[in-house]
Amino acid sequence: MRLTLKIWRQSDADATGTMVGYQVDDADEDMSFLELLDVLNEKLILSGDEPVAFDHDCREGICGSCSMVINGHPHGPQKATTACQLHLRHFRDGETITIEPWRAAAFPVIKDLVVDRSAFDRIIQAGGYVSVPTGAAPDAHATPVPKVHADRAFTAAACIGCGACVAACPNGSGSLFLGAKITHLGELPQGQPERDGRVVRMVEQHDAEGFGGCTNTGACTVSCPKEIPLDVISQLNHDYIAATSGRGRIA
Amino acid sequence: MVTVQKRPGGAGVRRLRNTSLQLKIVMAVTGAISVLYLVLHMIGNLKIFLGRSELDTYAEFLRTVGEPALPYSTLLWIIRVVLTVSIVLHIVSATILARRAARARPVRYAATPKTPGSYAARTMRWGGVIILLFIVYHILDLTTGTLNPNGVGGAVYDNVVSDFAPSRWYVTLFYTLAVVAVGFHLRHGIWSALQTLGHSSGARRHAQKVTSTVIAVVLTVGFLAVPFAVTFGLVA
Structure with a gap:
């Protein structure tokens, strides 16, 4: 799959960010969305550029770390799916995908797609x-x-x-x-x-x-x-x- | 590991005078008062279909009710004061909440897909502004009579008939737009008030949304019946 990515790049909390376009030619429909960013970042690192910073941890959809707005939808357009569990098969070959950080005053951008939550x-x-005062564990059927x-x-x-x-x-x-x-x-x-x-x-x-x-x-x-x-x-x-x-x- | 930091400046909790939830509760209660008034107002309006004397007698009754124990127009002035206070509180709360919302969401997204949420929900703020402008015009038109072509105090029937005469189609059009705006406002507002007052639940939500829509439609039709009947010659 060939994908064009438009990603919010902001070097630090005080910098003025901007949307930057990237081309990924070797995306695979079985990749997760975060793997797509991994592939892009490997390329950026090899070419001496700054990789795109994004939050991630478990990549199993349960930690709540990944946080990006994909085509205007938080976690992307797939229902009940975190960004890490979103696969590229839900996108078309040749599609342009817009990726932005969470936008809220209470969640200031730290860098690129990473916000302070x-x-x-x-x-x-x-x-x-x-508040649970410590002591012997109560019987499971006590309450x-x-x-x-x-x-x-x-x-x-x-x-x-x-x-x-x-x-x-x-x-x-x-x-x-x-x-x-x-x-x-x-x-x-x-x-x-x-x-x-x-x-x-x-x-x-x-x-x-x-x-x-x-x-x-x-x-x-x-x-x-x-x-x-x-x-x-x-x-x-x-x-x-x-x-x-x-x-x-x-x- | 989760590290919890204080914000730079570290003042901890900056106490606002009112939480957003308190302001929402004010909006729900004042909105409910306004809806009750609208129901009574609509029923009163529909008396025009019973004829001139029925409508004018009802208008006079609203002023003389309670006499001689109460002075002339006591009930009317109580209603006017309660309504004015309600609407002022409603607008003040809405303004504070809208300003807080704008501060909470300062940056727009580059990609903007179709916004979720109903048209009614998305137009609450500007719809409210249209309704406020209409209320001002409406009071100058049919309460004080300043902008009414007849404008005779107590001659409610004649004032209404001359107001919505076919040649003044633009007045009817403006009333229609305003009443439809009220309808949309209520469609989201009634359900939203139930949710704000903590009376909504997964099981009840559908029924509550249907009820809101029904009340909104009944009020819209009820209020539009009068100007349309006059414009199209059913009442003359």
Whole structure:
């Protein structure tokens, strides 16, 4: 396959970036999208050029590292697929592919396609955890969890924190990520003691990081490689109202 | 290993006066008040099909209700104040949220495929501006009578009939555009408010979206029935 790539190149956080065109003549339809960039980078290194910086780790679709907007779609046009699991067979021979970093003020570009997503880490720090005093492990059946709650928590827990929801959102909102974490922990008995304080602190941190507000367009769930459903945002709103309307206990 | 760093400047959490979620809740509640008003307004308008005396009597009733315990026009002024406060809060919240959204997403993508999300969802902000301009015109036209060709206080029927006369087709056209904008605004807005107030779920979402669309269509048709009936001579 011959592919033309238009890639965002930016040498560091303060530099002004630009789109640069590259030609890859020996792409194979069985390659993953990241392997395509590997092939391009080998060429760039051999010719003495600076390789394209991009985030990647597991390449199995579960770590949430890869983060690039391909032809305007976070993680590319394939549904429920991370960029690392996207294969070139979904593109046409001779196609021009545009590759850009996540675009959000809260995710500043560090270099080329790499953005700083530590804003998400600080949101998790603010409340995305359960406090578990150490001691003997309790019996597995000591705390029953109804199946519907376990299923919903599991669906929400599939969030890998990649940030595609923010990249897709016209408002640069992290509401789908927030909603996934709130639903994941709030559906389980272990998440109850800190439930009210968690949502308030996480929402405040989300806003302080410079993410925008949700307008319920649903662009986030379309881009989510883990298909986190939109109702987690309703759960987030529900928990926030409960926690701040006097009914809640703020930890 | 994950390393969590403080932002340069390290002030930690910069507290905003209101979280975006609080502003959204304000928009949902004030929007709901406005929708309730629109339903009552539409029902009142449709009395034009019952004749001049029915409509004018209803208009007079809205002013005299509660008398003599309450002074003339008390109910009307309560409604006007509540509505004005609601709409001001709605617009202020929307403006703050739109400015935050613009700051949160400062750089556009080079590749822009068809945007996901409905037309209604994407036109909430500019649609809202059109609706605001319409409200200003509408008050000057049929409340104060300043821009109305008849403009006689209390003569609601005659004011409406002269307003939408066939020769003034451009007024009917402007009303149509504005009411359709309201319809689109409500189609996304009603469902969005339910989601914001935490009443949506995967199981309920479809029914809620259908309900929003039905309410939007009923209000659009109900509001357009009057000017069209006058323009096409069904009411004269």
